[in-house]
Amino acid sequence: MSRPLEDYAAELHTQGYTIIEGVLNRSQTDAAIAALDEIFEREKEIGPQRHWHTDVHQVAYMLPQKHPLFRSFAFDTQVLPLMQLILGKDCVLGSLNGLSMTPGGGGQNLHLDQSETVPGTVLYINALHTLDDFTKANGATRVVPCSQDRPFPRGQEREEIEKEAVYLEAPAGSLIAFNGGLWHAGSRNTTDKPRRAIHAFFHRPWVRPQWDYPRSLSPEVVAELTPEQKRLFGFHARPQWYDYESDMVRHD
Numbered sequence: 591m592s593r594p595l596e597d598y599a600a601e602l603h604t605q606g607y608t609i610i611e612g613v614l615n616r617s618q619t620d621a622a623i624a625a626l627d628e629i630f631e632r633e634k635e636i637g638p639q640r641h642w643h644t645d646v647h648q649v650a651y652m653l654p655q656k657h658p659l660f661r662s663f664a665f666d667t668q669v670l671p672l673m674q675l676i677l678g679k680d681c682v683l684g685s686l687n688g689l690s691m692t693p694g695g696g697g698q699n700l701h702l703d704q705s706e707t708v709p710g711t712v713l714y715i716n717a718l719h720t721l722d723d724f725t726k727a728n729g730a731t732r733v734v735p736c737s738q739d740r741p742f743p744r745g746q747e748r749e750e751i752e753k754e755a756v757y758l759e760a761p762a763g764s765l766i767a768f769n770g771g772l773w774h775a776g777s778r779n780t781t782d783k784p785r786r787a788i789h790a791f792f793h794r795p796w797v798r799p800q801w802d803y804p805r806s807l808s809p810e811v812v813a814e815l816t817p818e819q820k821r822l823f824g825f826h827a828r829p830q831w832y833d834y835e836s837d838m839v840r841h842d
């Protein structure tokens with residue numbers, strides 16, 4: 591990381607995204623590729639049935655349950671301090687997915703990763719880790735800079751906004767961090783090789799997570815988590831819960 595974290599945070603605030611090269615070294619990207627490919631291989635039959643593997647992309651969800659490497663993946667580097675700088679010390683991880691753009695396949699449409707644009711506030715950050723070099727040819731993420739504060743057009747203007755999109759080319763091991771409200775998409779992979787990434791989706795603890803990790807992880811995996819990992823997976827950020835069965839007062 592060649593610049594102070596504050597510079598990257600400022601960039602994310604103004605243009606909606608920032609890129610940091612060299613966040614993962616070669617042995618870390620190799621290990622992540624091996625783990626992700628192992629999961630893709632295990633899911634090769636169910637993937638197409640569940641539309642996880644289409645002619646556009648191949649996704650593996652819930653990585654921390656599926657491989658130990660992904661229980662601390664985004665927690666050991668400078669990525670977490672950057673997320674905390676922007677989202678607050680108590681930010682949590684609401685999903686961790688692996689995604690490859692299908693070789694020779696189609697591209698995604700521009701979209702947001704949150705329901706609505708929320709001008710002036712960052713609620714979610716997609717911390718995308720590139721495992722392969724990202725090039726225009728192999729389907730690099732494309733984004734519309736500064737779109738995080740504009741209402742997303744849901745009608746005819748979609749073709750128009752494509753003209754504003756830029757391709758984020760970056761070497762393997764980079765972090766591409768973008769506001770969940772930034773218009774973006776995975777692009778067409780015109781090569782015959784996968785274009786793999788890990789998407790670590792961080793958010794403020796009081797917005798809705800994509801996944802409920804406390805409910806989704808098995809007791810065996812939960813037993814292995816450190817207190818800090820539990821905090822990051824949102825074990826302390828759940829809504830309060832009322833148990834009517836143990837209430838000593840009758841309300842009916």
Ligand SMILES: O=C(O)CCC(=O)C(=O)O
Pocket residue numbers: 689698729730731732774775776777787
């Ligand atoms: O991996 C990418 O380039 C972006 C993927 C994406 O935006 C998505 O799957 O929603």
